[in-house]
Amino acid sequence: MEEIITNxxxxxxxADERETAELIRFACExxxxxxxxxxxxxVPRECRIYVMTSWSQFIFQSAPWYGKFLLVISLPLWIFRVRRIWQFAGGWMLRYGKRCVVGVKPPRLIEMADRSMGERIFVKEESFEHxxxxxxxxxxxxxxxACLRLPMWLNEGVAMVMVDKFLGKATVMESTLQALQHSPNKPSPGTYQRVSVRDQDALVYHYVRGYWxxxxLIDTRPELLKNxxxxxxxxxxxxxxxxSSYEMDRKGFWAAIDDRVVTHFLTN
Structure with a gap:
């Protein structure tokens, strides 16, 4: 494989994926x-990005030598979930000890992916290169x-907001507030392990909830988020x-926060 080092x-x-690698380099800089x-x-101590053309290539090439053995013996535990995620994911992040590895699909594979979930969340982007x-x-x-081990809602929320800041525009449709407004129940946040990759409604809810x-927090308590x-x-x-910062009852926090967030964005 070829390699570019930046920042x-x-x-x-x-070699034939250099165009995608250059797009990634631009983003990194x-x-x-x-x-x-x-x-x-x-920047994490050991951070690598792979132009990802297959899930197996990415997982096994990015793993350290000791991790490859563990991946092989545990294959039955994760292979079906990974195959399902591959169908709709444009990228992944994995952590092997202190090594953080990112996989990003080239535009042609992004175009081939199942975009049904993304179309429920994101503002449409015509260019797959973008x-x-x-x-x-x-x-x-x-x-x-990764070192912070953030809860799922904040982990995804921060990542989605950073894309907004990177592009200088909102990338999540305002209509997704309806997912919070009309959710039949207001559960406490799930974890990646607890949310089924087959339950698209649950995935959409958790992603947009984290984002909004x-x-x-950025609008009303930026210093708290930084902390x-x-x-x-x-x-x-x-x-x-x-x-506590919002003077909300801890036990009822997750039952009430969605409505507060929706009210904030629909009235401002």
Whole structure:
């Protein structure tokens, strides 16, 4: 494989994927400075990006030697979930110890992906080439925050908001607020393991919920959000801080926060 190094990030790609690699390099050069200025986050000690043309190639090439053996023996535990995610994901972030690896599909594979879920969340982007920097930005945010072990809602929310900042425009449709407004129940946030990749409605809800709550924090408590991203914190104390900041009952916080967020964005 060929390699480009930029801002402490190694980009790996096959020779015929250089065009995609250059799009990724452009995104990295802009992104690294942006996320440092925004939230003081630094490049992970060992950060790599792969132009991802198959799920197996990415997973096994990106893993350290000791991780490959563990991946093989645990294959039955994760292969079906990975195959399902591959159908609609434009990129991935994996962590092997201190190594953070990002996979980004080239435009032709992004075009071939199942876009049914994305079409329910994101403002339509006509150019698949333009999606490569956006996906790179999203997945790099996961890499830069991996050491914080953020809860799912904040992990996705921060990544989606960073894409907005990267592009200088909103990328999530305002109509997705309806997913919060009309949700039949208001559960506490799920984890990646608990949310089924086959339940598209649940996935859409968790993604847009994370996005809008994160935007709400930026609008109303930016210093609080910066504090949450300053160091690793347990999820419960983190969520206690948020509830306390808004003078909301901790036990009823997740039942009430959606309506508060919707009201904020529909009246401002």
């Amino acid at each position: 402490g990030i190694r980009i790996h790609f096959e 802009k992104y690294v400075q942006m996320i440092h200025e925004e939230w003081g986050l630094e 999606k490569v920097p956006s996906i790179t930005c999203h997945e790099l945010t996961h890499a830069f925050t 709550i994160t935007r709400y 949450l991203l300053n160091r690793r914190q347990s999820h419960k104390p983190m969520e206690d801080k948020i509830a």
